[in-house]
Amino acid sequence: MEKAFAEIIESIGEDLNREGLLDTPARAAKAFRFLNRGYEQSLEEVVNGALFPSDNSEMVVVQDIEFYSMCEHHLLPFIGKAHVAYIPQGMVIGLSKIARIVDMYARRLQIQENMTKEIAEAIQSVTNAAGVGVVIEAKHMCMMMRGVEKQSGSMKTSMMLGSFRSNSATRAEFMSLIK
Structure with a gap:
């Protein structure tokens, strides 16, 4: 990976022998591994057996889980919040x-639409919940730093499973709680 970063840096016209770049390929490789x-x-x-018996059958909401991910199309970050x-x-x-599940999927090359679905399906599979709702809102550097260069645009995606999909009142309650 270091060699690949060295080739990328050289291909944009930089000198890898310049003092500020001497260790950059190694640092970039380490950072890329961490980000992914x-x-x-x-x-x-991730779940590590942390499932507990409960007779609660009311909605559980965890909101504003911040995350950082990398767009699989441009290898640029997208940053936002997940509500589960x-x-x-x-x-x-x-x-x-729940936050660790969000992070696990966010720390992969992703598109937001798939990440939303993966998180919802993961929560469903480990909890056997009657329903799962996930809403993700994020700002994408691929839209902010290149292309149309729009700074205030953000993207929202949602995935509703079980009673969140079939019952509009359940879905509405979730949406009102995260506003």
């Missing part, structure tokens, strides 16, 4: 595990 560390994680490792809700059916998941 979600590939080194599995859902089972589920309706338990006998089991609840540890609170921090």
Whole structure:
């Protein structure tokens, strides 16, 4: 990976022997591995058995989970917040595990639409919830720094499973709670 970054830097006309760039290929490779560390994680490792019996059957919402991801089309960051809700059916998941699931999928080359779906399906699969709702809002550097160069545009995506999809009142309650 270091060699690849060195070639990229040289291909834009830079001198790798310049003092400020001497260790840049190694630093860039280390940073890129860190930014994409979600590939080194599995859902089972992230959840780590943190599922607990509960007779609660009311909506659980975790909102404003900040994340950083990388657009798979341009390798530029997109940054935002995820809002996750589920309706338990006998089991609840540890609170921090929801944020860790968001991070695991965010720390992969992604498009926001797929990330939203992956998070919802992961929460559903580990909790067996009656329903799961995920809303993600993000700013994309590929739109801000290149292309149309629009600074205030943001993107919102949602994925509704189970009762969040089939019951408009459940969906509306979730949406009102995250506003």
